[in-house]
Amino acid sequence: MRIDSPQRLQELQKEYVAREKSFAKKVLVCCGPGCLASGAAQIVEEFKKLLKKKRIKKFSVEALKETGCHGLCQQGPLVVIEPKGIFYTKVKPKHVEEIIETSIRKDEVVTDLLYTDPKTGQTIERYADIDFYSRQHRIALRNLGKISQYDIRDYIAQGGYQALAKALTTMTPDEVVDEMTKSGLRGRGGAGFSTGRKWATCLKAKEQPHYVICNGDEGDPGAFMDRAIMEGDPHSVLEGMIICAYAIGSKDGYIYVREEYPLAVQNLQLAIDQANEYGLLGENILGNGFSFNIKVSRGGGAFVCGESSALMKSVAGEVGEPRAKYVRSVLKGLFDKPTVLNNVESLANVPVIISEGGEQFASLGTPKSTGTKAFSLVGKVCNTGLIEVPMGTTLREIIYDIGGGIQNDRPFKAVQTGGPSGGCLPESKINLPVDFDSLTEAGSMMGSGGMIVVDDRTCVVDLAKYFLSFLVEESCGKCTPCREGLYQLHRLAVKISEGEATEADLDKMEKLSEMIIIGSLCGLGKSGPNPFLSTIRYFRDEYLAHIKDKRCPAGVCRALIRYEVITDKCDGCMACISTCAVHAITGKKGEVHVIDQDKCDKCGACYAICTRHAIEVI
Amino acid sequence: MTPDLNKLPKIIDRYPKKPQSLITVLQDIQREYHYLPSEALKETAKALDVPLSKVFSVSTFYNAFSLYPRGERVIRVCVGTTCHIRGAKLIQQQLEDRLNIKAGQTTPDLKYTLEVVNCVGACAMAPVVIVNGKYYGSVKVSDIKKLMRGR
Numbered sequence: 001m002r003i004d005s006p007q008r009l010q011e012l013q014k015e016y017v018a019r020e021k022s023f024a025k026k027v028l029v030c031c032g033p034g035c036l037a038s039g040a041a042q043i044v045e046e047f048k049k050l051l052k053k054k055r056i057k058k059f060s061v062e063a064l065k066e067t068g069c070h071g072l073c074q075q076g077p078l079v080v081i082e083p084k085g086i087f088y089t090k091v092k093p094k095h096v097e098e099i100i101e102t103s104i105r106k107d108e109v110v111t112d113l114l115y116t117d118p119k120t121g122q123t124i125e126r127y128a129d130i131d132f133y134s135r136q137h138r139i140a141l142r143n144l145g146k147i148s149q150y151d152i153r154d155y156i157a158q159g160g161y162q163a164l165a166k167a168l169t170t171m172t173p174d175e176v177v178d179e180m181t182k183s184g185l186r187g188r189g190g191a192g193f194s195t196g197r198k199w200a201t202c203l204k205a206k207e208q209p210h211y212v213i214c215n216g217d218e219g220d221p222g223a224f225m226d227r228a229i230m231e232g233d234p235h236s237v238l239e240g241m242i243i244c245a246y247a248i249g250s251k252d253g254y255i256y257v258r259e260e261y262p263l264a265v266q267n268l269q270l271a272i273d274q275a276n277e278y279g280l281l282g283e284n285i286l287g288n289g290f291s292f293n294i295k296v297s298r299g300g301g302a303f304v305c306g307e308s309s310a311l312m313k314s315v316a317g318e319v320g321e322p323r324a325k326y327v328r329s330v331l332k333g334l335f336d337k338p339t340v341l342n343n344v345e346s347l348a349n350v351p352v353i354i355s356e357g358g359e360q361f362a363s364l365g366t367p368k369s370t371g372t373k374a375f376s377l378v379g380k381v382c383n384t385g386l387i388e389v390p391m392g393t394t395l396r397e398i399i400y401d402i403g404g405g406i407q408n409d410r411p412f413k414a415v416q417t418g419g420p421s422g423g424c425l426p427e428s429k430i431n432l433p434v435d436f437d438s439l440t441e442a443g444s445m446m447g448s449g450g451m452i453v454v455d456d457r458t459c460v461v462d463l464a465k466y467f468l469s470f471l472v473e474e475s476c477g478k479c480t481p482c483r484e485g486l487y488q489l490h491r492l493a494v495k496i497s498e499g500e501a502t503e504a505d506l507d508k509m510e511k512l513s514e515m516i517i518i519g520s521l522c523g524l525g526k527s528g529p530n531p532f533l534s535t536i537r538y539f540r541d542e543y544l545a546h547i548k549d550k551r552c553p554a555g556v557c558r559a560l561i562r563y564e565v566i567t568d569k570c571d572g573c574m575a576c577i578s579t580c581a582v583h584a585i586t587g588k589k590g591e592v593h594v595i596d597q598d599k600c601d602k603c604g605a606c607y608a609i610c611t612r613h614a615i616e617v618i
Numbered sequence: 619m620t621p622d623l624n625k626l627p628k629i630i631d632r633y634p635k636k637p638q639s640l641i642t643v644l645q646d647i648q649r650e651y652h653y654l655p656s657e658a659l660k661e662t663a664k665a666l667d668v669p670l671s672k673v674f675s676v677s678t679f680y681n682a683f684s685l686y687p688r689g690e691r692v693i694r695v696c697v698g699t700t701c702h703i704r705g706a707k708l709i710q711q712q713l714e715d716r717l718n719i720k721a722g723q724t725t726p727d728l729k730y731t732l733e734v735v736n737c738v739g740a741c742a743m744a745p746v747v748i749v750n751g752k753y754y755g756s757v758k759v760s761d762i763k764k765l766m767r768g769r
Contacts, residue, residue, distance in 0.1 A: 034755070037754065073742030221697075221700070378741040416699065603711050
């Protein structure tokens with residue numbers, strides 16, 4: 001079926017809204033990244049099987065929907081019963097029958113599966129009443145968890161593709177670009193460049209053809225906003241791309257998705273096929289004469305390919321090495337032609353900006369960082385998951401009010417933002433408003449939106465060492481300061497973690513960092529020393545403890561710690577003995593066990609497996 | 619051991635015979651054979667008119683490609699930042715000890731391949747391990763045997 005006019009699109013929207021309303025109840029099973037990892041696929045199977053068998057009156061099997069990430073991954077797998085918005089957490093296949101009988105056949109609630117507010121101890125029925133959700137403001141994530149991730153009808157029912165119709169029929173390309181400029185939207189991939197300006201430059205570029213690329217190479221470890229959007233609401237990305245293509249005069253677009261996201265590739269391809277079928281992509285879109293095609297290009301698992309010029313080489317089938325950008329990629333990009341490269345989240349914002357106006361978007365957030373930003377809130381925080389808040393929200397609000405504070409009531413130590421190019425912010429920065437400029441000033445960066453909370457059991461030297469090793473591995477090797485400089489920086493970090501370093505090594509690292517920043521070609525090298533620089537800035541004492549006292553205060557660096565059995569607590573269950581790979585633990589059943597320090601390689605398996613907490617780190 | 623390369627022409631025919639198709643073709647070969655057999659690299663170079671040296675360069679640049687056969691059961695330990703601070707290293711080491719191989723290697727009987735991967739985007743459930751495409755979240759040391767069985 002091809003939609004040949006904006007009027008037809010409106011009729012269809014009405015039809016699909018009516019279809020949604022015809023469902024007396026809906027079962028939404030979250031199939032986002034987190035819930036899939038906790039077994040959501042089995043929940044869907046169980047629902048399908050039982051609903052088919054039970055044939056409940058007035059309940060259509062079409063009202064069972066597999067949605068994208070709902071947000072509160074920590075409590076997953078999640079199941080939501082609409083229209084009431086009843087929120088079931090930690091659902092297992094064995095609970096499915098009870099949910100069907102109680103909440104679908106009848107109008108009641110399975111109390112055992114409800115969310116319990118840790119502050120009050122009360123159960124909460126509807127997700128909208130939970131702090132984690134009520135404090136958010138969702139634009140890029142607007143449809144996640146609400147619509148089927150496979151069905152274009154759901155997207156259209158939510159008003160999808162209306163912004164495209166508006167742009168094509170009532171706006172000139174210049175007007176679209178102006179609206180984007182008014183919105184103040186800055187690229188959500190990390191660099192924070194003005195999207196409107198990028199589009200304006202490309203629109204004016206004389207050379208033809210122009211290309212649109214969506215950057216779905218979410219390489220920052222610890223970030224999954226883009227994965228969630230590409231899987232859970234792929235049409236919002238497509239609509240953003242088509243509007244961009246109209247604005248800059250492009251006929252061909254690519255979505256570059258990293259190899260580690262097979263489901264994103266699958267759902268995007270399905271969405272592209274549906275959009276083609278509906279006449280929202282391809283020739284003569286909405287009967288307006290404008291044509292645009294999108295192809296999915298799969299990455300090969302290389303972090304540097306998130307960098308614009310490397311990404312474009314990779315799309316062209318080559319090794320992803322960045323080039324010097326005397327001429328920006330917006331003028332000389334894919335196949336050396338003018339190219340707009342936008343991040344997934346940026347593009348998902350576009351339809352809302354066009355529908356509601358740039359000024360509306362700019363009224364949110366701060367003057368220089370407008371709108372909202374999605375974050376993956378992970379690490380040692382209670383409510384791990386996917387969130388979206390207005391720019392300028394403080395770290396405290398995010399970590400404590402939405403995130404529910406630190407797991408097991410341990411002390412907050414730092415929050416790592418911006419991925420391997422970012423930095424760590426300590427407790428003294430907890431009231432910092434989160435926007436592009438404040439984070440950069442504080443020595444970190446926005447990055448793509450990973451927010452990794454760490455407690456006192458995470459060692460900052462180890463964390464810096466981890467990021468440096470990551471960057472050494474991922475450096476493409478083209479330029480020496482990055483390839484060799486990061487390698488040496490990593491070696492020195494290892495030396496510190498082994499208690500072998502001196503204070504002179506710290507000076508050496510700081511000097512080396514400066515040179516890497518000055519001498520590297522692309523963002524990977526230029527920001528490579530950040531994990532070290534931000535931790536030394538805020539946690540110099542911890543570095544000195546490793547160097548002077550030969551001590552790792554967090555109990556992580558293996559060369560500086562040892563594991564001991566707490567004799568009063570050990571009941572001789574032998575669990576640690578069977579898990580120890582180097583046979584360093586001896587003892588009989590029922591007797592206190594002993595760790596042979598000469599054999600122990602300090603892997604921590606015994607500590608992790610002991611349910612009586614009878615092993616301590618010294 | 620050279621695998622049956624009968625399917626190769628079909629894979630190459632899926633895409634325009636241009637250097638631009640290189641990564642896509644290699645991805646499909648990798649998906650079919652779970653690695654890139656050297657004969658397949660030579661054929662690809664010929665068909666797409668790309669020097670073999672460049673095919674080799676691309677095959678070794680991207681982590682997604684393997685030049686060695688992989689095992690029946692591919693265990694991938696996510697070592698992204700969140701998994702790292704929640705104990706991925708320990709999980710990796712336990713698997714290495716039990717399988718008696720290092721990450722990136724395959725057991726001699728071709729039963730298991732152990733790999734590490736830089737973030738699969740399931741950070742909220744860290745640490746995460748993926749066995750033949752199936753995700754396991756919040757993995758503990760006590761889950762290692764279960765992961766090796768894949769259930």
